[in-house]
Amino acid sequence: MTARPAAWIVGALAVALGLSMIAPGAVIVLAVPVAFVGSILTRRRGTGHGDGDVAERLLAAAATIAGERTSPDGEQVDWGAALRAELATIRVPRERRRFAVGAAVALLGRPHSRRSLVVAAGVAVAFGAGLLGVSRAGLGDDGLGSVTMVLPPVLLFAIAYLCARSTRSLRFGLETGVLAALTILVAVAVVYGVEAAHWYHVAPDVSVLDGDHVVVDSTRAAVLAAVHPIILLVHLVFWSPWPALGALAGVRAARSATGEA
Amino acid sequence: MGQSRKPTPQTIAVVLALADNSSGWSHGYHLCRQLGLKAGTVYPILMRLAERGQVETAWETDPPSGRPARHLYRLSGEGARFAEDVRAAAADSPHASRSGGVIRPAPSEAS
Numbered sequence: 001m002t003a004r005p006a007a008w009i010v011g012a013l014a015v016a017l018g019l020s021m022i023a024p025g026a027v028i029v030l031a032v033p034v035a036f037v038g039s040i041l042t043r044r045r046g047t048g049h050g051d052g053d054v055a056e057r058l059l060a061a062a063a064t065i066a067g068e069r070t071s072p073d074g075e076q077v078d079w080g081a082a083l084r085a086e087l088a089t090i091r092v093p094r095e096r097r098r099f100a101v102g103a104a105v106a107l108l109g110r111p112h113s114r115r116s117l118v119v120a121a122g123v124a125v126a127f128g129a130g131l132l133g134v135s136r137a138g139l140g141d142d143g144l145g146s147v148t149m150v151l152p153p154v155l156l157f158a159i160a161y162l163c164a165r166s167t168r169s170l171r172f173g174l175e176t177g178v179l180a181a182l183t184i185l186v187a188v189a190v191v192y193g194v195e196a197a198h199w200y201h202v203a204p205d206v207s208v209l210d211g212d213h214v215v216v217d218s219t220r221a222a223v224l225a226a227v228h229p230i231i232l233l234v235h236l237v238f239w240s241p242w243p244a245l246g247a248l249a250g251v252r253a254a255r256s257a258t259g260e261a
Numbered sequence: 262m263g264q265s266r267k268p269t270p271q272t273i274a275v276v277l278a279l280a281d282n283s284s285g286w287s288h289g290y291h292l293c294r295q296l297g298l299k300a301g302t303v304y305p306i307l308m309r310l311a312e313r314g315q316v317e318t319a320w321e322t323d324p325p326s327g328r329p330a331r332h333l334y335r336l337s338g339e340g341a342r343f344a345e346d347v348r349a350a351a352a353d354s355p356h357a358s359r360s361g362g363v364i365r366p367a368p369s370e371a372s
Contacts, residue, residue, distance in 0.1 A: 077318065079308060082332030083300070086290045089328060099290065102300030108303065 025078070052225075053093065055100035059084050062104035064251070065171045080107060116172065120179035123159060126151070128187030135195040135208070143211035144195065145169050148188050152239050156181055157246035164250025177243020185236055189227045196226035271298060271334035273347050276304045277317065279336045286319065286333035307334055315340030 063080020083103040090096045135144055159180050164173025196208045200222040207214035208226050215220040274296050279287055293303045310316035317337045321330040336344060
């Protein structure tokens with residue numbers, strides 16, 4: 001168990017070192033959450049089902065990710081617990097492994113409802129509208145980049161945390177958080193494009209991204225500079241740890257509230 | 262909450278196995294062995310049927326010491342009607358067997 005946290009820390013430091021050459025803020029925004037997620041995972045493994053065989057551990061991991069599901073009458077159904085109880089009745093190791101693989105497929109192969117997409121789309125629309133309002137109020141010294149880099153991580157953490165905590169499902173938190181990241185990215189691209197065109201006519205030498213001086217000779221060039229794929233990719237990289245971190249924290253909070261290990 | 266698409270042979274087999282269980286409640290693993298199907302096939306069907314209200318679920322109330330309570334399954338009233346429809350459709354079809362012509366019982370016990 002000591003090799004796992006070490007691997008996480010070394011990996012996170014390597015990522016931080018690499019990204020700090022591009023953007024110093026990456027150390028905080030990316031590497032720290034990665035290391036934190038790793039330590040949470042490692043602690044869970046160390047105190048959870050480490051005494052079980054491969055089948056038990058596989059099914060326990062799948063059950064953790066899948067969480068509970070809600071039946072039509074609103075009852076929470078813990079299919080993970082149901083399958084693990086069934087596994088406990090099987091004695092033959094080979095049969096246990098076969099059952100665990102099939103059960104893990106059953107748990108993980110079924111997507112959650114469209115709630116994830118609805119939540120993600122709602123958050124993206126609200127964020128896009130807010131970003132548009134901020135832009136029209138004035139770009140200030142930092143442009144929109146300071147907003148789009150800092151605020152979405154907080155939102156993504158909160159969404160993933162709340163979704164995971166309310167359903168006790170790591171998977172639902174992750175799904176919703178990741179979908180929210182993608183839909184917010186679309187909203188950011190749209191607003192950047194619209195606002196780059198708008199600000200080109202108002203102040204053609206000001207970058208919508210960071211408020212710095214920029215040289216573009218047309219509206220199209222201003223838009224393309226604002227929604228450059230590298231810029232969007234950097235956003236996504238900076239945001240990516242937060243859905244995982246929020247979902248993990250949400251599941252742990254839900255389990256702590258009920259006294260579960 | 263009705264069946265919107267034609268049920269698969271595996272779904273038919275699970276529904277009829279539940280309907281034929283005179284003792285009422287069934288275990289998921291027992292269904293897997295009885296029908297010769299993998300857990301990755303049977304459990305998604307049970308989950309879907311439960312979500313549609315065609316299968317009722319419950320936990321064992323008095324499990325033996327040393328193992329957790331098992332999850333139990335049986336057809337609801339709506340599920341029983343669905344089973345009757347499936348059985349009638351199978352009887353009407355000249356090529357259909359009890360299990361839809363696909364599912365065979367497992368040859369041996371595994372544990």
